Amino acid sequence: MQEEVLTNGYELVYKKPSTLTSKPFHYCPGCGHSVVHRLLMEVVEEKGIQESTIGVAPVGCSVFAYDYMDIDMQEAAHGRASAVATGVKRIHPDKYVFSYQGDGDLAAIGTAETIHTVNRGENILVVFINNAIYGMTGGQMAPTTLLKQVTSTTPYGRTHEQMGYPLRITELLAQLPGAYYVSRHAVHTVNAVRKLKKAIEKSFDYQKLNRGTCFIEVVSNCPSGWKMTPLESNKWLEENMFPSYPLGDIKVPKDK
Amino acid sequence: MIRGTVVIERDICKGCELCIAACPQESLGLSSSININGYRFAELIQDNCTGCVNCALVCPDVAITVYRQPKSAIKKAV
Numbered sequence: 001m002q003e004e005v006l007t008n009g010y011e012l013v014y015k016k017p018s019t020l021t022s023k024p025f026h027y028c029p030g031c032g033h034s035v036v037h038r039l040l041m042e043v044v045e046e047k048g049i050q051e052s053t054i055g056v057a058p059v060g061c062s063v064f065a066y067d068y069m070d071i072d073m074q075e076a077a078h079g080r081a082s083a084v085a086t087g088v089k090r091i092h093p094d095k096y097v098f099s100y101q102g103d104g105d106l107a108a109i110g111t112a113e114t115i116h117t118v119n120r121g122e123n124i125l126v127v128f129i130n131n132a133i134y135g136m137t138g139g140q141m142a143p144t145t146l147l148k149q150v151t152s153t154t155p156y157g158r159t160h161e162q163m164g165y166p167l168r169i170t171e172l173l174a175q176l177p178g179a180y181y182v183s184r185h186a187v188h189t190v191n192a193v194r195k196l197k198k199a200i201e202k203s204f205d206y207q208k209l210n211r212g213t214c215f216i217e218v219v220s221n222c223p224s225g226w227k228m229t230p231l232e233s234n235k236w237l238e239e240n241m242f243p244s245y246p247l248g249d250i251k252v253p254k255d256k
Numbered sequence: 257m258i259r260g261t262v263v264i265e266r267d268i269c270k271g272c273e274l275c276i277a278a279c280p281q282e283s284l285g286l287s288s289s290i291n292i293n294g295y296r297f298a299e300l301i302q303d304n305c306t307g308c309v310n311c312a313l314v315c316p317d318v319a320i321t322v323y324r325q326p327k328s329a330i331k332k333a334v
Contacts, residue, residue: 010261010323014312025317029295030272034316190278190310223272230272 017045021070030230032220033062035187036129039197040098041069043204053096054088056081060102061136062129079110082117085124096207098125103144104134107169111143114169121178121212125203128170128215131222132241139225143167146244151225166244170217174251180212182251186219188234192247211253219245260307260324262300268319269297275311275320284311 019041025034044053050071057065059078066073076084081099089097106114106128114126133151134140140153146166148157158166174182181203185196196218203214219241221233228236262284269291275298276284285301298311298319307324 009325009329010259010307011326012321013260013307013324014309014320014322016318016321020318024268027316029270029316030274031316034318035314038318187314190313193313230274231277234274234277 017042019045019050019070021068023067025068026064027061028222028224030221030223030233031061032131032187032218033129034068035193036100036127036196036218036220037062037065037068039187039193039200040100040127041071043197043200044071044096047201047204049096049204052094053098054085054092056085056088056097056099058099058101058105060105060134062100062102063136065100079105079108080113081105082110082122082124082126083113085126086117086120086122089122089124093123096125096204097123098127100127101129102135103128103130103132104136104142107143107167111169115173115176118173118213118215119176119178121180123207123210123212125200125207125214125216127200128217129220130217130245131220131225132166133222133225135222135225139222139227144169146240149240168245170215170245170250173215178212179215179251180209180253181206181214181249182217183215183249184217184219184245184247186237186242186247188221188237206253217245219247258306258325258330260305260322262305262307262311263321263323264298264300265319265321266291266297266299267293268317269295270317271295271297272316273298274314274316278310278314280308280310281306 053071055073057075058081081101085099132144141151186192223230223233281304283302283305286296287299291297312320
């Protein structure tokens, strides 16, 4: 009743996409995961491909992605989402297939699967959420953790002598001939969200062309793991993550 | 000026304040009461919303629905 009075005579310009279920997200306040979930589902709704999209959920905070996305989903073992997506795509070449993975999933335990999926040029979209930490298990160091970053397993900051350098897996994968479109985005501001949505739209279009793997990295925040408020974490993201993980297209298709 | 309004589902909102930072009109603020999950939720505090959709785009919990005056209504006013 109150809603009708408030919106009297006004037209709807933005609402929750119908491809998301009504279940509220379980993510922490300010988490970037749910923004990416929503953008993926907005693109699926706008393209009208809800019936022909198959997603592969990872292990990590987004392990319950299948509860929120109202499409066909498959859960994969830790790090193996891109391998499962390969199988799904080979059985259903006419479907749109994407895998959704975090940095502990894709860049640590699933490095081999990811590199070989991209090297084979599988026709899938890999969405990689990079928040420089293992968010689900309590903020431990991940391969993507920045140098000097304090996590629960690096209380004095990450040092390259002991733990090596941050793994920039997106640049690594962009060198492989199987990668067709590689891009890095963020979800911390309105403009960044709009750009990410365009990139997701493009990569769903590229799947029709059968040219190779589309890989989108999303530099995201983890307010709980970083022990910050959501606004502080977005500021920290801009100041510390972007110098190591600069945004933009890393590999774009040359032929049209 | 184009007028709009937002409807925020207060029981879904987790009070992360990202929409408040994204709003160019400063129309949003945190409530003084709490929702069923114990979070202070975002709400309209000023009646100057233009329906620019910025808050809804950054909202991680998809709690915001945006409405805007239709273009025909603006022409009438002019």
